[in-house]
Amino acid sequence: MKFNSTRNREIEVTSAFAIKNGLASDGGLYVPEEFPKVSLNDLEMLLDKDYIQRAKFILSKYLTDFTADEIEYCVTKAYTSKFDSENPAPVVKLTDNQYVCELWHGPTCAFKDIALQILPYLMKTSIKKTGEDKTVVILVATSGDTGKAALEGFKDVEGTKIIVFFPNNGVSDIQKLQMVTQEGNNVYVFGIKGNFDNAQTGVKEIFTDKEFCDKFNEKGYMFSSANSINFGRLVPQVVYYFSSYLDVVKSGDIKLGDKINFAVPTGNFGNILAAYYAMNMGLPVNKLICASNRNNILTDFINTGIYDKNREFYQTASPSMDILISSNLERLLYELADKDDKLIAELMNELKNKGRYVINKEMHNRIKDLFYGGFIDDDKTMTVIGNTYKEHQYVPDTHTAVAIGVYEDYIKNTGDNTKTIIMSTASPFKFSKDVLKGLGKTADFDDYRLLEILAEEFSLNIPKPLLNLNKKEIRFNEVYDKNNMKDAVTNSLN
Numbered sequence: 001m002k003f004n005s006t007r008n009r010e011i012e013v014t015s016a017f018a019i020k021n022g023l024a025s026d027g028g029l030y031v032p033e034e035f036p037k038v039s040l041n042d043l044e045m046l047l048d049k050d051y052i053q054r055a056k057f058i059l060s061k062y063l064t065d066f067t068a069d070e071i072e073y074c075v076t077k078a079y080t081s082k083f084d085s086e087n088p089a090p091v092v093k094l095t096d097n098q099y100v101c102e103l104w105h106g107p108t109c110a111f112k113d114i115a116l117q118i119l120p121y122l123m124k125t126s127i128k129k130t131g132e133d134k135t136v137v138i139l140v141a142t143s144g145d146t147g148k149a150a151l152e153g154f155k156d157v158e159g160t161k162i163i164v165f166f167p168n169n170g171v172s173d174i175q176k177l178q179m180v181t182q183e184g185n186n187v188y189v190f191g192i193k194g195n196f197d198n199a200q201t202g203v204k205e206i207f208t209d210k211e212f213c214d215k216f217n218e219k220g221y222m223f224s225s226a227n228s229i230n231f232g233r234l235v236p237q238v239v240y241y242f243s244s245y246l247d248v249v250k251s252g253d254i255k256l257g258d259k260i261n262f263a264v265p266t267g268n269f270g271n272i273l274a275a276y277y278a279m280n281m282g283l284p285v286n287k288l289i290c291a292s293n294r295n296n297i298l299t300d301f302i303n304t305g306i307y308d309k310n311r312e313f314y315q316t317a318s319p320s321m322d323i324l325i326s327s328n329l330e331r332l333l334y335e336l337a338d339k340d341d342k343l344i345a346e347l348m349n350e351l352k353n354k355g356r357y358v359i360n361k362e363m364h365n366r367i368k369d370l371f372y373g374g375f376i377d378d379d380k381t382m383t384v385i386g387n388t389y390k391e392h393q394y395v396p397d398t399h400t401a402v403a404i405g406v407y408e409d410y411i412k413n414t415g416d417n418t419k420t421i422i423m424s425t426a427s428p429f430k431f432s433k434d435v436l437k438g439l440g441k442t443a444d445f446d447d448y449r450l451l452e453i454l455a456e457e458f459s460l461n462i463p464k465p466l467l468n469l470n471k472k473e474i475r476f477n478e479v480y481d482k483n484n485m486k487d488a489v490t491n492s493l494n
């Protein structure tokens with residue numbers, strides 16, 4: 001399997017090279033030249049396998065330049081003991097039609113662990129396979145969860161360093177505390193004065209600044225990405241769409257081959273894109289429900305075919321979805337345009353220069369056939385949290401609640417009763433303040449005390465990784481202007 005850039009199909013690399021580099025040299029994203037197929041017979045064979053076996057099967061379809069032993073090494077390292085559940089993505093049934101796939105049983109309590117626990121091993125293997133002798137410096141822009149998950153994944157991994165940028169006033173207190181107390185000898189963490197889009201743009205600028213990169217190449221460093229633009233992030237996410245489907249089949253609620261919906265709380269469009277990949281590989285999917293918060297740029301895009309980031313940016317109770325530039329959308333556009341790389345390069349250029357692009361009718365019709373876009377605001381999110389607890393004794397986090405709320409609107413608008421899996425992207429403990437508010441509790445305490453209240457009053461356990469967070473040493477407190485991110489990199493590596 002070869003990988004091309006979305007902006008130039010003549011760029012053609014192996015998966016190891018795509019993972020090592022992160023972003024293609026023309027600023028495009030690496031995409032597989034075609035979707036490998038998974039048949040119903042394959043699905044039947046996977047039915048009785050555990051998550052690790054399923055992951056090995058799916059990964060080997062894309063990473064054809066990896067040996068079976070290499071894939072086995074990466075998968076078992078990532079998924080054997082790092083998650084607090086035997087299945088890293090267990091499915092919980094809420095109603096006859098509605099399931100929740102909990103993606104947050106990893107070391108940082110958010111869904112990004114599923115990809116970021118395995119990425120360092122994929123990266124290490126890719127470095128070795130491509131004969132690279134430089135130290136790989138992972139640059140990460142985070143809206144909160146990626147940063148911590150990447151730090152946990154890469155800490156003390158040989159041959160790598162990791163530098164994380166987060167919006168200083170744009171993440172929850174718990175998220176910030178998780179990052180600034182990070183342990184490890186190869187980690188650097190910086191706040192920036194700006195929002196997530198500024199951080200992401202700054203990181204992309206570093207990758208495409210040839211002079212800057214060359215300077216560090218000479219010193220023995222190469223830059224790479226752990227953001228969801230890296231194909232090594234995407235492919236592990238494809239696995240849990242197959243796995244959660246198989247688990248619902250196994251429960252007897254659907255038959256193999258029956259279609260289901262997925263509802264996905266969406267920000268950078270990585271998670272829901274993995275669902276789209278799974279569907280193209282052969283997973284029976286009816287609708288992909290793309291759920292947004294008040295930053296509803298994707299809702300508008302799905303409904304109108306116009307992507308326009310010239311709008312106000314809001315901080316919401318679901319900060320990991322506070323995004324106006326959804327990078328992975330580029331990969332979807334590429335497929336919808338039948339791999340027309342020139343067109344994608346043009347659209348992305350318009351996005352860069354005008355902050356806006358319009359897709360043609362045909363692409364828009366294809367989007368509307370498969371995707372439903374909706375959004376709910378913070379007030380509604382609180383109501384959904386309260387109702388979900390009242391009706392199902394289940395406490396969702398704020399991001400998951402957005403997906404539940406948009407799914408409920410979808411039912412009202414369409415009457416579709418296809419069984420639906422809600423992708424649950426964070427533990428409620430990561431966002432305790434707003435979750436407690438939704439549950440009708442006043443929440444005027446310091447953040448750590450809120451965890452205890454949530455646990456005590458709703459008979460839940462504080463996840464181990466969050467225990468004693470308040471007693472850890474703060475190691476990082478530097479804040480840079482959004483225009484000076486290169487200085488932070490230079491200072492870290494000198």
Ligand SMILES: *Cc1c(COP(=O)(O)O)cnc(C)c1O
Nearest residue numbers: 145267268269270271320425426
């Ligand atoms: C990152 C994240 C999202 C958004 O996922 P994307 O892949 O960026 O669309 C949603 N919820 C939580 C909790 C997250 O951490």
